[in-house]
Amino acid sequence: MTKRMVLPTLSAAAIAYALWLALDSSPDVFQGDFVRIMYVHVPSSWLAFLAFGVTALGSALWLWRKTIVWDRIAEASAEIGVIFTALAILTGAIWGEPVWGTYWDWGDARMASTALMLFVYLGYLALRRATPDPVARAKRSSILGLIAVVQVPLVYFSVSFWRTLHQGMTVRPDGIQMDGSMVAALLGGLAAFTLLYLALMVERVRLARIEDANTLSDGVAAGTAITAPDLDGIS
Amino acid sequence: MSGRSGFWTQALAIAKRDLLIESRGGEVFGVVLPFAAVAVFVVPLATDALATRLDQLAYPVYWLVGLLFGLQVALRQTGTETMIQRRTLALLGIDPAARFAGRSLAAALLMTGVMVAIAPLIVLFYDPRAIPAIGPSLLAVVGFAIGLSMLSTLAGDVTVGLRTRSSLAPLIVAPISVPLLIGASQTFESLILDRSTMAPALLLTVTVLSLAVTGVLTAPALEDATT
Numbered sequence: 175m176t177k178r179m180v181l182p183t184l185s186a187a188a189i190a191y192a193l194w195l196a197l198d199s200s201p202d203v204f205q206g207d208f209v210r211i212m213y214v215h216v217p218s219s220w221l222a223f224l225a226f227g228v229t230a231l232g233s234a235l236w237l238w239r240k241t242i243v244w245d246r247i248a249e250a251s252a253e254i255g256v257i258f259t260a261l262a263i264l265t266g267a268i269w270g271e272p273v274w275g276t277y278w279d280w281g282d283a284r285m286a287s288t289a290l291m292l293f294v295y296l297g298y299l300a301l302r303r304a305t306p307d308p309v310a311r312a313k314r315s316s317i318l319g320l321i322a323v324v325q326v327p328l329v330y331f332s333v334s335f336w337r338t339l340h341q342g343m344t345v346r347p348d349g350i351q352m353d354g355s356m357v358a359a360l361l362g363g364l365a366a367f368t369l370l371y372l373a374l375m376v377e378r379v380r381l382a383r384i385e386d387a388n389t390l391s392d393g394v395a396a397g398t399a400i401t402a403p404d405l406d407g408i409s
Numbered sequence: 410m411s412g413r414s415g416f417w418t419q420a421l422a423i424a425k426r427d428l429l430i431e432s433r434g435g436e437v438f439g440v441v442l443p444f445a446a447v448a449v450f451v452v453p454l455a456t457d458a459l460a461t462r463l464d465q466l467a468y469p470v471y472w473l474v475g476l477l478f479g480l481q482v483a484l485r486q487t488g489t490e491t492m493i494q495r496r497t498l499a500l501l502g503i504d505p506a507a508r509f510a511g512r513s514l515a516a517a518l519l520m521t522g523v524m525v526a527i528a529p530l531i532v533l534f535y536d537p538r539a540i541p542a543i544g545p546s547l548l549a550v551v552g553f554a555i556g557l558s559m560l561s562t563l564a565g566d567v568t569v570g571l572r573t574r575s576s577l578a579p580l581i582v583a584p585i586s587v588p589l590l591i592g593a594s595q596t597f598e599s600l601i602l603d604r605s606t607m608a609p610a611l612l613l614t615v616t617v618l619s620l621a622v623t624g625v626l627t628a629p630a631l632e633d634a635t636t
Contacts, residue, residue, distance in 0.1 A: 237630050293584040300580060304573045313634030314567050317627045318581065321563065324619065328588065 181373040188366035195362040199355040204273075211269040213359045217367040218262035219288075223326050225255030225371065226295065233319030236312055242386070243379070245312035248319050249302060250378035252295050254371060259292045274339060283332040284340035291325040298322055308386060416507045423503070423511025427488055428518065434487040437519045441485065442526055445478040449530045467537035472553075472594045475524050476586060479554065480579050482523055483516040483561030492570055496636045505628035509562060513624065516558035517551075524550050541600035549613065553593035556617040559624050560586055569635045588616040 175183065192213065202209035232248030235241070266285070267277040280286055298318050305311035333340050352360070414422075431437055452470050453463055490498075498508060525547075532540065564581040568574040592613030599606040 287587070290584040290587055293580070297577070297581040297584065300573070300577055301567065301571075304568070304571045304577055310634060313630065317563075317631055317634065318567055320627065321585065321623055325585070 181369065181376055185366065185369035185373045188362075188369045192359070192362040192366035195355075195359040199359040200353050202356075208269055208272050209356070210359075211265050213363040215262055215265040215269060216360060217363040218258045218265060220364060221367045221371050222255050222258040222262055222291075223330060224368075225251045225258060226291070226323055226326050229255065229295075229298075229319045230323035233316035236316045237320075242308070242312065245308075245316065246379045246382040246386075247375070248316065249382060250375050252298055252319070253378060254374050256292065256295050256299065258367075258371075259288065259295070263288060263292065279339050282339040284329065287325070287329045287332045291329050294322045294325050308389065416504055416510070419503055419507035420510040420514065423508055424515040424518075427512060427515035430487055431485075431515070431519060436485045436487045437482050437523065441478055441481045442523050444481075445474050445523060445527050446530055448474050448478070449527055449534060453534055463535045464538045467531050467535035468594065468597055470535065471524075471528070471531045472590055474527060475520075475550075475553065476557070476583070476590060478523055478527075479520045479557045480561055480582055482520045483558050484565050484575070484578050488512075488516070489565070490569070492636065495569070495632070499632055499636050505632035506625040508632070509559075509566075509624045509628045513555070513559040513562045516562060517555045520554035520558055521551055524554060539601045541597050545600055545606065546597060549593045549596040549610075552610075552613045552617055553589055556589040556613070556620055557582070557586055559617070559620040560589070563620070563624055563627070563631075566631050566635060588612055592616060 196210050196213040199210070199213075201207050228251040229248045232244045232246075232251060236244035236248065263285075266288075270279075271277045278285060298315060301318055302311055302315050305314055449470065452466065456463070456466075499505070528550075531537065560582050561578070564578040565574075567581070568578045571577060592609045592611075595609030596606050596613065598604075599609055
């Protein structure tokens with residue numbers, strides 16, 4: 175196995191193990207088997223927060239050090255964060271219909287703020303797509319990356335600020351109000367998704383490096399195509 | 410304007426310049442405001458008068474129009490600086506943070522004007538169930554306008570020179586403006602219901618202050634990115 179395949183293989187194995195933990199855990203007294211969706215939904219949400227936090231950190235470090243790798247990390251993390259946010263919204267809606275009786279409730283603070291967070295980072299990615307120059311793109315998006323991260327605490331604490339449909343925090347500093355097998359499934363899911371995040375990050379940053387190298391080599395190719403005229407033999 | 414002049418002198422000079430351009434061009438009060446009035450008027454026409462209680466729509470429509478047309482005010486064509494103007498200001502030694510403050514101040518004044526002007530239309534067409542106390546309501550409107558103008562100035566600067574600026578800047582501003590919208594609209598609601606306005610007013614104030622700090626701190630980097 176090549177070195178490049180270590181993280182993807184580990185994350186695939188971890189996902190398989192997390193899936194087994196999720197299917198083997200006890201059903202919930204009220205939710206029944208639907209609780210198993212939570213072992214995908216909750217880790218997706220946590221990884222989205224982590225991904226957007228890394229985007230902000232990468233943005234701040236780019237502004238400080240002006241090293242392009244930080245911009246690549248910020249971009250990669252934002253893209254992966256958007257995927258995890260979409261997955262959290264989708265699994266939440268699938269779970270919500272049988273348990274709450276609705277796929278979506280605009281009056282719920284957590285749902286609405288999560289959707290808005292998704293739009294903010296879609297805007298971040300749209301800004302990056304609209305700026306062709308890599309340095310200008312890094313400068314502009316790093317500032318937006320820092321501003322956009324304010325959505326993360328807003329989404330996280332929304333269940334405490336507003337008492338709406340979404341339940342409060344289950345994992346709190348004073349303990350976890352869950353059965354042991356459920357905690358194992360939740361932590362297993364979190365570990366598996368974290369490995370998946372790292373594997374995707376490494377690949378996306380590598381891809382960004384290739385894209386940048388391509389952009390630069392395009393410039394060189396165009397430059398060498400225009401050379402001084404050969405005047406040998408012309409009198 | 411000397412590079413050694415103070416922060417507020419520079420900020421006020423920039424705000425004065427923006428307001429002067431607006432007084433000559435008349436884009437906000439000649440174009441945006443009438444368009445906002447039409448939007449206020451169109452909602453009752455588009456709803457079933459027998460089935461819809463317009464008084465319940467009054468304040469949601471007010472804040473929606475305030476948000477959408479506030480964006481138009483902040484991102485107006487006549488208020489957009491060209492790259493040459495931005496570079497000239499940078500070469501003159503204008504503090505980028507003062508530039509941000511001045512542009513936000515001008516946009517906030519114009520936005521407050523638009524929101525105050527459409528308030529009587531809301532009362533006239535929608536006949537809301539209650540009207541909140543004028544003084545605190547005006548403070549909420551001013552807070553909302555200051556926050557939205559700072560956010561729009563930031564988004565306008567981040568997207569300056571891009572071909573997709575007109576659609577990209579609102580896409581960035583609209584989701585981030587939610588705390589402002591919640592703070593301001595909940596202040597209105599609390600005033601009407603005679604509840605404490607502490608929580609929404611605090612949310613509005615903290616958001617405005619956060620935007621001010623972010624705008625001032627990121628202004629030099631933003632100037633570097635867009636000149």
